[in-house]
Amino acid sequence: xxxxxxxxxxxxxxxxxxxxxxxxxxxxxxxxxxxxxxxxxxxxxxxxxxxxxxxxxxxxxxxxxxxxxxxxxxxxxxxxxxxxxxxxxxxxxxxxxxxxxxxxxxxxxxxxxxxxxxxxxxxxxxxxxxxxx
Amino acid sequence: xxxxxxxxxxxxxxxxxxxxxxxxxxxxxxxxxxxxxxxxxxxxxxxxxxxxxxxxxxxxxxxxxxxxxxxxxxxxxxxxxxxxxxxxxxxxxxxxxxxxxxxxxxxxxxxxxxxxxxxxxxxxxxxxxxxxx
Amino acid sequence: xxxxxxxxxxxxxxxxxxxxxxxxxxxxxxxxxxxxxxxxxxxxxxxxxxxxxxxxxxxxxxxxxxxxxxxxxxxxxxxxxxxxxxxxxxxxxxxxxxxxxxxxxxxxxxxxxxxxxxxxxxxxxxxxxxxxx
Amino acid sequence: xxxxxxxxxxxxxxxxxxxxxxxxxxxxxxxxxxxxxxxxxxxxxxxxxxxxxxxxxxxxxxxxxxxxxxxxxxxxxxxxxxxxxxxxxxxxxxxxxxxxxxxxxxxxxxxxxxxxxxxxxxxxxxxxxxxxx
Numbered sequence: 001x002x003x004x005x006x007x008x009x010x011x012x013x014x015x016x017x018x019x020x021x022x023x024x025x026x027x028x029x030x031x032x033x034x035x036x037x038x039x040x041x042x043x044x045x046x047x048x049x050x051x052x053x054x055x056x057x058x059x060x061x062x063x064x065x066x067x068x069x070x071x072x073x074x075x076x077x078x079x080x081x082x083x084x085x086x087x088x089x090x091x092x093x094x095x096x097x098x099x100x101x102x103x104x105x106x107x108x109x110x111x112x113x114x115x116x117x118x119x120x121x122x123x124x125x126x127x128x129x130x131x132x133x
Numbered sequence: 134x135x136x137x138x139x140x141x142x143x144x145x146x147x148x149x150x151x152x153x154x155x156x157x158x159x160x161x162x163x164x165x166x167x168x169x170x171x172x173x174x175x176x177x178x179x180x181x182x183x184x185x186x187x188x189x190x191x192x193x194x195x196x197x198x199x200x201x202x203x204x205x206x207x208x209x210x211x212x213x214x215x216x217x218x219x220x221x222x223x224x225x226x227x228x229x230x231x232x233x234x235x236x237x238x239x240x241x242x243x244x245x246x247x248x249x250x251x252x253x254x255x256x257x258x259x260x261x262x263x264x265x266x
Numbered sequence: 267x268x269x270x271x272x273x274x275x276x277x278x279x280x281x282x283x284x285x286x287x288x289x290x291x292x293x294x295x296x297x298x299x300x301x302x303x304x305x306x307x308x309x310x311x312x313x314x315x316x317x318x319x320x321x322x323x324x325x326x327x328x329x330x331x332x333x334x335x336x337x338x339x340x341x342x343x344x345x346x347x348x349x350x351x352x353x354x355x356x357x358x359x360x361x362x363x364x365x366x367x368x369x370x371x372x373x374x375x376x377x378x379x380x381x382x383x384x385x386x387x388x389x390x391x392x393x394x395x396x397x398x399x
Numbered sequence: 400x401x402x403x404x405x406x407x408x409x410x411x412x413x414x415x416x417x418x419x420x421x422x423x424x425x426x427x428x429x430x431x432x433x434x435x436x437x438x439x440x441x442x443x444x445x446x447x448x449x450x451x452x453x454x455x456x457x458x459x460x461x462x463x464x465x466x467x468x469x470x471x472x473x474x475x476x477x478x479x480x481x482x483x484x485x486x487x488x489x490x491x492x493x494x495x496x497x498x499x500x501x502x503x504x505x506x507x508x509x510x511x512x513x514x515x516x517x518x519x520x521x522x523x524x525x526x527x528x529x530x531x532x
């Protein structure tokens with residue numbers, strides 16, 4: 001992950017949010033789950049600065065999209081009981097995979113502020129710019 | 134939000150609690166979710182100083198009443214897995230909307246101590262004083 | 267401590283702040299350190315909702331004014347190393363003593379937002395209303 | 400504060416860091432201390448995502464630059480004992496003042512990653528773009 005790409009990812013999410021009629025926050029984190037870039041659209045909720053980085057962190061930490069994680073954390077699900085104050089376990093966080101051999105996560109994007117469907121669409125718009133590092 | 138209005142909101146909630154036969158805490162927060170005024174009725178539970186500001190904060194942070202948020206965070210709900218140590222996701226928190234253009238939250242009221250229905254009624258009594266800033 | 271008195275204490279602090287030319291937050295807590303009333307003056311800093319209750323809590327928890335506690339927590343002081351995320355150890359928190367036999371703390375007032383001298387003056391204006399419960 | 404300005408502020412800090420030979424993170428927060436934009440330069444330390452927003456938050460919360468706050472929190476200083484897990488009390492956080500009547504803080508910029516002097520210079524480069532809202 002690098003700042004220049006992270007910024008373009010943020011812009012892609014914000015642009016998609018405009019198409020969706022949503023107001024979102026978008027976060028891009030590196031392989032350590034640490035924030036590289038963050039943007040909150042004017043008028044979007046103040047939960048975004050916690051939830052967007054949280055979704056991105058969760059996607060890195062569990063190496064899967066938060067949308068895929070969601071059904072696993074419900075009661076009876078395989079990961080029910082997952083605890084951690086930085087985890088956000090519903091759609092909007094997408095891991096970005098290294099193109100090299102091995103399956104390494106190179107970072108993630110997280111979006112929050114719209115409906116879950118909107119957040120996912122905005123995160124996907126950002127992830128589409130990722131080319132495997 | 135300003136202190137004079139926040140105080141009148143607290144009084145309206147306390148008065149409503151008297152009608153409901155409830156003992157409540159009431160909190161009013163600004164657009165950043167920061168406390169402006171708080172009152173805890175004599176004999177009401179010590180959870181109030183955490184829960185009433187928490188409900189108000191949550192209503193600001195998510196731009197919706199905590200009563201509307203409640204069904205979204207149950208297992209299988211769209212926002213199940215919502216994380217954040219200041220979130221309180223059941224009824225009693227109501228956002229207050231700016232009357233200006235755009236949909237901006239100007240603050241919120243949160244009530245805790247009675248039944249959820251009583252908390253909601255007390256919060257509504259306070260929110261009724263809000264005129265859009 | 268009761269809400270009616272706590273409100274009058276908050277008003278006394280706010281009035282004193284006006285005389286001091288300060289913008290403050292004031293908190294009144296009970297014997298358990300739990301918030302009873304809180305008021306933040308318009309335009310005062312957002313640190314107040316944390317610091318004013320923190321000073322009041324600290325004054326109850328350590329049964330002394332935070333001004334008296336301050337010199338004890340410096341390196342070499344008797345209480346150096348005092349830890350706790352709710353402690354605020356500089357002037358502006360004043361314990362309120364029960365008039366009955368034994369030395370029991372019945373609550374405290376905490377003020378934050380001005381200089382320490384202003385905060386102390388505002389807290390003293392509130393404490394002056396206390397008559398021993 | 401708005402996103403467009405916050406982004407330009409981040410860019411100004413990053414550009415100044417280039418002149419300083421420093422690698423920094425820069426954060427811009429709104430009047431509530433909530434993140435609006437964040438950028439971390441490639442190769443800069445992972446402390447930045449905590450410290451840069453922390454400095455910006457602290458500058459808003461205490462209505463002063465963190466460089467001015469630093470001497471107040473040393474042992475014996477007026478604010479020694481200041482508590483709060485989001486506070487960062489050394490140089491690099493600068494509050495941004497509203498041009499309207501009253502003295503209201505409209506947001507802040509925080510920079511971390513270089514020496515304190517470099518962080519301050521980078522924050523000042525961002526703050527120079529602020530025109531009072």
